Amino acid sequence: MTRAAPERSWPRPPASPWLLLSGVIALLVLAPLAALAVPAWQGSENLWQHLVTFVLPVAARDTFVLLAGVGALAAVIGTGTAWLVTAYDFRGRRMLDWALLLPLAVPTYIVAYAYLDILHPVGPVQSLLRALLGYESPREFRLPDIRSMIGCIGLLGFVLYPYVYLTARAMFLMQAANLIDVARTLGIGRAAVFLRVALPLARPAVAVGLSLALMEALNDIGASEFLGVRTMTVSIYTTWVTRADLPGAAQIALAMLLVVLLLVVVERRARRGRRYANDAQHPRPLQPQRLTGTAGAAALAVGLVPVALGFLVPAAYLVDATVSRVRFAGVSPALVTETINTVGVSLAATALTLVCGVAVVYAVRVGRGRLPALVARAAALGYAVPGTVLAIGLLPVVTGVDALVDRAAGVLLGASWGLFMLGSGAALVYAYLVRFLALAAGSVEAGFSRISTSIDDAARTLGAGAASRLVRLHLPLTRPALATAALLVFVDCMKELPATLLLRPIGFETLATHLYGEAVRGTYEDAAIAALLIVLAGLGPVIVLARVSRFGETGAQAFRAAETLLTAKV
Amino acid sequence: MTTFVPTRARRAMLLVLAALVAAAPAAAQEVNLYTTREPGLIQPLLDAFTKSTGIKVNSIFVRDGLAERVAAEGAKSPADVLMTVDLGDLLTLVDRGVTQTVQSAVLERAVPAHLRGAKGEWFTLSLRARVLYADKDLPLSSFTYEQLADPKWKSRVCLRAGQHPYNTALIAAYIARHGEAKAEAWLRGIKANLGRKATGGDRDVARDILGGICDIGVANSYYVGLMRSGAGGPEQEKWGAAIKVILPTFEGGGTHVNVSGATVARHAPNRANAVRLLEYLVSDEAQKMYAEANYEYPVKAGAAAHPLIAALGRLSVDAIPLTDIARHRATASRLVDKVGLDN
Numbered sequence: 027m028t029r030a031a032p033e034r035s036w037p038r039p040p041a042s043p044w045l046l047l048s049g050v051i052a053l054l055v056l057a058p059l060a061a062l063a064v065p066a067w068q069g070s071e072n073l074w075q076h077l078v079t080f081v082l083p084v085a086a087r088d089t090f091v092l093l094a095g096v097g098a099l100a101a102v103i104g105t106g107t108a109w110l111v112t113a114y115d116f117r118g119r120r121m122l123d124w125a126l127l128l129p130l131a132v133p134t135y136i137v138a139y140a141y142l143d144i145l146h147p148v149g150p151v152q153s154l155l156r157a158l159l160g161y162e163s164p165r166e167f168r169l170p171d172i173r174s175m176i177g178c179i180g181l182l183g184f185v186l187y188p189y190v191y192l193t194a195r196a197m198f199l200m201q202a203a204n205l206i207d208v209a210r211t212l213g214i215g216r217a218a219v220f221l222r223v224a225l226p227l228a229r230p231a232v233a234v235g236l237s238l239a240l241m242e243a244l245n246d247i248g249a250s251e252f253l254g255v256r257t258m259t260v261s262i263y264t265t266w267v268t269r270a271d272l273p274g275a276a277q278i279a280l281a282m283l284l285v286v287l288l289l290v291v292v293e294r295r296a297r298r299g300r301r302y303a304n305d306a307q308h309p310r311p312l313q314p315q316r317l318t319g320t321a322g323a324a325a326l327a328v329g330l331v332p333v334a335l336g337f338l339v340p341a342a343y344l345v346d347a348t349v350s351r352v353r354f355a356g357v358s359p360a361l362v363t364e365t366i367n368t369v370g371v372s373l374a375a376t377a378l379t380l381v382c383g384v385a386v387v388y389a390v391r392v393g394r395g396r397l398p399a400l401v402a403r404a405a406a407l408g409y410a411v412p413g414t415v416l417a418i419g420l421l422p423v424v425t426g427v428d429a430l431v432d433r434a435a436g437v438l439l440g441a442s443w444g445l446f447m448l449g450s451g452a453a454l455v456y457a458y459l460v461r462f463l464a465l466a467a468g469s470v471e472a473g474f475s476r477i478s479t480s481i482d483d484a485a486r487t488l489g490a491g492a493a494s495r496l497v498r499l500h501l502p503l504t505r506p507a508l509a510t511a512a513l514l515v516f517v518d519c520m521k522e523l524p525a526t527l528l529l530r531p532i533g534f535e536t537l538a539t540h541l542y543g544e545a546v547r548g549t550y551e552d553a554a555i556a557a558l559l560i561v562l563a564g565l566g567p568v569i570v571l572a573r574v575s576r577f578g579e580t581g582a583q584a585f586r587a588a589e590t591l592l593t594a595k596v
Numbered sequence: 597m598t599t600f601v602p603t604r605a606r607r608a609m610l611l612v613l614a615a616l617v618a619a620a621p622a623a624a625q626e627v628n629l630y631t632t633r634e635p636g637l638i639q640p641l642l643d644a645f646t647k648s649t650g651i652k653v654n655s656i657f658v659r660d661g662l663a664e665r666v667a668a669e670g671a672k673s674p675a676d677v678l679m680t681v682d683l684g685d686l687l688t689l690v691d692r693g694v695t696q697t698v699q700s701a702v703l704e705r706a707v708p709a710h711l712r713g714a715k716g717e718w719f720t721l722s723l724r725a726r727v728l729y730a731d732k733d734l735p736l737s738s739f740t741y742e743q744l745a746d747p748k749w750k751s752r753v754c755l756r757a758g759q760h761p762y763n764t765a766l767i768a769a770y771i772a773r774h775g776e777a778k779a780e781a782w783l784r785g786i787k788a789n790l791g792r793k794a795t796g797g798d799r800d801v802a803r804d805i806l807g808g809i810c811d812i813g814v815a816n817s818y819y820v821g822l823m824r825s826g827a828g829g830p831e832q833e834k835w836g837a838a839i840k841v842i843l844p845t846f847e848g849g850g851t852h853v854n855v856s857g858a859t860v861a862r863h864a865p866n867r868a869n870a871v872r873l874l875e876y877l878v879s880d881e882a883q884k885m886y887a888e889a890n891y892e893y894p895v896k897a898g899a900a901a902h903p904l905i906a907a908l909g910r911l912s913v914d915a916i917p918l919t920d921i922a923r924h925r926a927t928a929s930r931l932v933d934k935v936g937l938d939n
Binding site for chain 1: 628630634635636654655656657658659660661663664665668669670672673674684688691757759760761764792793794795796797803804806807808809829830834835925926929930933934936938939
């Protein structure tokens with residue numbers, strides 16, 4: 027290293043425009059986090075003593091138990107189903123292949139509402155059970171309440187497992203074939219191959235998918251609060267809302283962000299050096315073993331369980347509730363506007379996020395030194411912050427910009443533009459960018475990493491500038507990865523609730539805010555149509571995602587993109 | 597960015613754009629409402645206001661962060677009227693300095709003095725009683741809030757989250773009446789009596805009584821009307837039929853009520869219309885709607901409650917001033933944490 031130092035060209039080349047752009051984007055992401063530090067600095071009287079004595083012990087324990095439980099469940103389901111559809115071939119496997127992704131389309135809070143209705147003592151399941159067992163009243167017989175830690179773990183586990191499925195599946199597809207074939211020629215059985223070869227190989231991928239699922243579980247407030255599980259995120263919320271203590275809430279939020287960052291660093295350290303075979307230019311899909319008859323039917327049945335619990339049951343409930351609701355109260359014409367609003371804002375945010383993601387990643391590719399990579403990592407930080415907290419941080423930033431724009435408009439045009447961002451929905455697009463840039467950047471990074479830098483060099487010697495290389499080379503070559511990024515961001519934007527609620531313009535409703543308005547009134551069945559529309563709108567992208575990630579070079583690349591994206595995210 | 601020197605064409609374009617932007621908000625008579633009340637509950641009232649005055653109401657439902665949002669928007673805030681489901685939230689707005697006072701003979705005549713700010717900082721629009729839902733077969737005809745902690749109800753009480761404003765207000769009232777230490781002991785008793793986690797909504801109390809999870813629970817009065825009238829559908833009618841409703845009191849006191857209220861935003865661009873909206877909301881017509889459509893107790897003396905609500909019995913409101921109760925809200929919230937009511 028000491029020898030390399032003098033060789034460094036000095037003075038340094040001027041900062042590339044790409045790095046500059048990337049830096050601006052990172053600042054956009056960091057601004058709301060910095061804004062949180064302002065109220066946090068004001069201090070909050072005796073807050074921490076109260077928290078440490080009465081809140082943290084339980085909240086920390088509950089958060090830990092929740093994450094451990096959801097993690098275990100998601101890991102088992104995700105890895106198990108991924109192996110099932112990779113190592114075996116049976117009737118219905120191709121359908122299962124994409125159906126296993128479907129729970130991604132359903133927001134966790136909707137699943138929570140649905141399951142409380144379905145599993146309540148006066149709901150259909152227990153009523154049927156009582157009829158079968160000959161009980162008259164729920165006072166004689168009833169199942170344990172779903173509003174509990176166990177209920178919350180089960181629910182989140184069955185909704186969040188697709189993240190693990192996605193990554194584990196990519197791993198089994200891409201990496202394992204050669205080694206698994208070797209193992210098999212050595213006469214090792216399927217089950218042993220799974221346990222002794224495939225699973226250890228897939229461990230990094232599972233860890234990556236898992237960390238994403240856990241981040242979702244940690245930041246979830248809808249389902250946890252509804253089911254009575256008091257996580258740290260719920261505690262922040264209480265401090266802020268019920269005690270009107272914004273400084274206190276900001277302090278807890280920043281402390282939590284620090285803890286998450288610490289975990290991320292530890293996880294990265296632990297993973298360092300555990301590089302697995304990266305040569306996947308010509309991935310050879312594992313030859314699946316054919317299962318027929320009962321074995322095939324059993325495999326299908328097992329694979330359908332998570333699809334049913336994570337998607338089919340809540341979706342069927344929503345359809346049923348929608349039908350009876352439409353019959354009872356008709357369809358609100360506002361739903362059309364709300365759907366257009368939802369899709370419109372989500373599309374705008376997806377486009378912007380994708381462009382920013384490409385810029386950040388490309389800056390790393392054409393830049394030198396560690397700075398571009400650091401900037402890129404900073405740009406991904408918004409994902410580690412709960413949406414509620416991010417929304418509070420975004421408020422002063424957005425209104426600050428609005429004030430500047432208004433003053434500029436006054437000087438240049440002699441007109442008042444009022445609240446430019448908050449009043450137009452631009453604040454929402456900004457919020458989604460901050461929150462989901464990590465998704466886009468990670469996916470794009472995965473795609474770019476598959477293009478050898480020697481191609482860049484060749485293009486450069488032919489006189490192509492950085493921008494030209496990006497447009498003519500990198501973007502066309504990484505279309506599947508870009509599609510993956512766009513779809514994941516789009517689905518998440520549609521489901522986003524807390525920031526949408528606080529930062530939308532006056533009179534601007536989305537499907538999610540409509541649904542929430544009904545839910546806080548305790549009339550979530552009134553909003554079944556809105557919930558169903560969210561699920562339907564999320565369904566399209568998920569199916570496209572599944573199609574894109576079919577076998578072959580493009581499919582493999584998309585899966586790989588998803589896998590690397592998750593690595594990059596944490 | 598040297599291209600900023602405007603050519604004639606560009607300047608013309610900018611002028612048109614500016615005119616459009618400037619013209620848009622001033623187009624019609626309107627008033628902007630920021631509300632933490634659920635939109636479905638107040639929309640009929642707003643529609644009626646528009647019909648009778650021709651003033652269009654633009655509203656945004658903000659659950660949390662209303663004060664933060666209005667404060668951040670500052671002088672350019674379009675907010676005219678701020679409406680909340682709870683007095684504590686209303687007073688938070690006043691404390692944050694995002695409101696202004698209103699002098700209106702109409703409001704002062706309609707709203708009793710103890711239900712509005714002394715200088716016109718805030719106004720109550722409707723009241724809800726925090727009542728007891730009990731299994732309809734229980735031999736129970738009266739109840740005190742103190743009895744919620746009675747060990748005979750062990751594992752038989754249902755409650756929404758203790759941190760919810762409706763409950764923190766009730767606990768704050770208990771503190772105002774009995775002091776913090778007794779309130780803590782009372783909460784520990786309630787905690788031991790819970791039949792399930794303290795979560796969900798008020799209507800879940802009725803549903804869970806029907807489902808055999810609990811025998812009694814505390815919830816707001818207007819949900820009784822919403823359930824029993826059939827407005828919430830046939831399922832909820834069953835929940836409403838499964839319970840009997842008792843107006844509980846504090847020992848030697850009255851029934852705890854929480855209020856919905858409103859205030860005018862400090863930088864209200866349509867101040868006159870804002871006052872008109874407030875005055876409309878306490879008019880006979882609107883107060884009747886509060887009673888008929890929302891099943892709330894009208895704030896205006898002489899306005900009648902809905903028959904379903906009147907049937908619950910005579911409401912005798914507890915004497916402790918609401919502003920005293922609101923002062924204890926943060927303490928109440930900390931007590932909820934301390935006894936782990938929501939854990």
